[in-house]
Amino acid sequence: MRKAAVDTNRCVACGVCALQCPREAIDIYRGIYAVVDVSKCVGCGICEKACPAGTVKVVEVQDGIK
Numbered sequence: 001m002r003k004a005a006v007d008t009n010r011c012v013a014c015g016v017c018a019l020q021c022p023r024e025a026i027d028i029y030r031g032i033y034a035v036v037d038v039s040k041c042v043g044c045g046i047c048e049k050a051c052p053a054g055t056v057k058v059v060e061v062q063d064g065i066k
Contacts, residue, residue: 001043001060001061001062001063002043002058002059002060002061003036003038003041003043003058003059003061004017004025004026004036004038004041004043004045004047004048004056004057004058004059005036005056005057005058005059005061006026006033006034006035006036006055006056007055007056007057008032008033008034008035008055010053010054010055011032011033011034011053011055011056012053012055013028013029013031013032013033013034014052014053015028015034016050016051016052017034017047017050017051017056018034018047019050020046020047020050021041021046021047022044022046023040023041023042023044024040025037025038025040025041025042026041026047026056034055034056038061043058044058045058
């Protein structure tokens with residue numbers, strides 16, 4: 001199963017990924033970095049392509065992660 005993941009150390013919280021996500025699975029935490037709600041994420045990769053800082057990646061994860 002593929003899900004989006006954010007490198008929170010490099011994220012600049014611009015919000016582009018959150019705006020592009022068709023499932024509304026990404027939010028900006030306290031204006032600091034993006035966080036992904038993996039229960040909503042379908043791994044489509046739109047956020048990864050949209051991220052100008054290259055901090056969002058769609059990665060393979062194990063089943064059962066919430």
